[in-house]
Amino acid sequence: MIISASGLRKDFTVNRKVGRLRRERHVVSAVDGVDLTVREGELLGYIGPNGAGKSTTLKMLTGVLTPSAGEVRVCGLEPVAKRTTLARRIGVVFGQRSQLWWDLPLAESFDLLRHIYQVPAADHAARLARCTDLLGLAEFARTPVRQLSLGQRMRGELTAALLHGPEVLFLDEPTIGLDVLSKQAVREFLGELDERGDTTVVLTTHDLADIEKLCKRLVVIDHGRVVHDGTLDALHARYGSRRTIVADLDADWPADVRLPGASVVSVEGRRVTLELNGTTAGEVVAALAKAVPLRDLSVREPQIEDVVARLYRRD
Ligand SMILES: Nc1ncnc2c1ncn2[C@@H]1O[C@H](COP(=O)(O)OP(=O)(O)OP(=O)(O)O)[C@@H](O)[C@H]1O
Numbered sequence: 001m002i003i004s005a006s007g008l009r010k011d012f013t014v015n016r017k018v019g020r021l022r023r024e025r026h027v028v029s030a031v032d033g034v035d036l037t038v039r040e041g042e043l044l045g046y047i048g049p050n051g052a053g054k055s056t057t058l059k060m061l062t063g064v065l066t067p068s069a070g071e072v073r074v075c076g077l078e079p080v081a082k083r084t085t086l087a088r089r090i091g092v093v094f095g096q097r098s099q100l101w102w103d104l105p106l107a108e109s110f111d112l113l114r115h116i117y118q119v120p121a122a123d124h125a126a127r128l129a130r131c132t133d134l135l136g137l138a139e140f141a142r143t144p145v146r147q148l149s150l151g152q153r154m155r156g157e158l159t160a161a162l163l164h165g166p167e168v169l170f171l172d173e174p175t176i177g178l179d180v181l182s183k184q185a186v187r188e189f190l191g192e193l194d195e196r197g198d199t200t201v202v203l204t205t206h207d208l209a210d211i212e213k214l215c216k217r218l219v220v221i222d223h224g225r226v227v228h229d230g231t232l233d234a235l236h237a238r239y240g241s242r243r244t245i246v247a248d249l250d251a252d253w254p255a256d257v258r259l260p261g262a263s264v265v266s267v268e269g270r271r272v273t274l275e276l277n278g279t280t281a282g283e284v285v286a287a288l289a290k291a292v293p294l295r296d297l298s299v300r301e302p303q304i305e306d307v308v309a310r311l312y313r314r315d
Helices: 054-061 083-087 106-116 121-135 150-162 180-196 208-214 232-238 281-291 304-312
Strands: 003-018 022-038 043-047 069-074 090-094 168-172 200-204 217-222 225-230 244-249 262-268 271-276 294-300
Touching (some): 003 054, 022 054, 022 225, 043 054, 043 180, 054 069, 090 150, 106 121, 106 150, 121 150, 150 168, 180 200, 180 208, 208 304, 217 232, 232 304, 271 281, 281 294
Parallel strands (some): 043 200, 043 217, 168 200
Antiparallel strands (some): 244 271
8 A cells, every 4th residue: 555544633723712802722633533545556536525634634644744643654654754755756736835936937947846856867858748748838838937827837736746756646626726728637637647557646626527537436534534435436326326317298297106216306397307216217217108298308317516515515
C-alpha cells in the first residue's frame, strides 16, 4: 500500500465566544479516526460535505499537519518526520496555494522546479512535453503567472506538481471555479494519468462530474469519519438509488394500476414517473403498455446528484 492510515485523528482547539466577554476553549475533531489504504496506481476520490475533514486529512498525508493520533505512512514514510524526503516523491495541488512564481512566465517556473528537484534534463523535457500537449500549455507558457486565468494557472499547477515524477499526486479541489473547457482539460488529463497507472492520485472534489468520470473508488467522509469506502455503484446500491422510467401517456393515469417491480413516484398530467425495484425496464414497460396507451418513454439511470445529495443530507 502506497498510502496507509489507521486511527488518524486531528483535533483543533478553538476559542469560542460565550456571551459578551467570556471565551471557552473547545475541541473540534476535524478528523476523527480515519482508516485508509490506497494501492499503487489507484485514483481515489475523497469526498464529503463542507467541513467534513478532507483538507485536514490531505494535510496530514502530505506532512503539513501533525496528526493528534494515529499512524500514517505515505510511500513508506512518516509524512511529518520525513517531510523533505517525501516532498520529492509526492506532488501536491492545493487550490489556495501556488507553487508557481507569480512574476515569472510559466515556462521559467517549470525550469526553476527542475533545478530545485534536480530532475535530469531528459526526464524533465519528456514530462513537460506530455503536459504541454495534454493540457494545451503552449499558448500561455510565456505569460507571467499573475496574468493567467484560473483555468490556465490550474493547468500550470498540475504540470508543476508532476515534473519531478511523483509517485503520489494529492489534489484538493483541482477543478473548483474553472470554466467548462479547463475543467474538461483537467479531467481528461487526470483520466489519462489514471490509465497510465504509474501515479497514485488522491482527489478531493465537490464536482459531481469529476466523481462520476474519474473515481472508480470513493471514500466518503463526514464529521471526520469514513462513512463509505467503495465504488460509485456500491454507493448507489447502499443509498437505494434506482433507475426510473418516465412515461408520457395517451390517456389519464388509471389510479388503480399495479405494476409488479415498480412504484409510482409522481403523476403530473399525463406524465408518470416510476421507480424500478430490481426488475428490468423491459418487464415494467410491457406491463405498463398493457395497462395504458403509451406515447413516449425514457429510462433514467441513477443520478450521482441524487445519491450525493442524500448522503450529504445524511438520510
Ligand atoms: N486550523 C484550524 N483550526 C481550527 N479548526 C479547523 C482548522 N482547520 C480546519 N478546521 C475545522 O476542521 C473541520 C474540517 O475542516 P476541513 O477543512 O478539513 O474540511 P473539508 O472537508 O476540507 O471542507 P471543505 O469541503 O469546505 O474544504 C472544520 O470544522 C473546520 O472548521
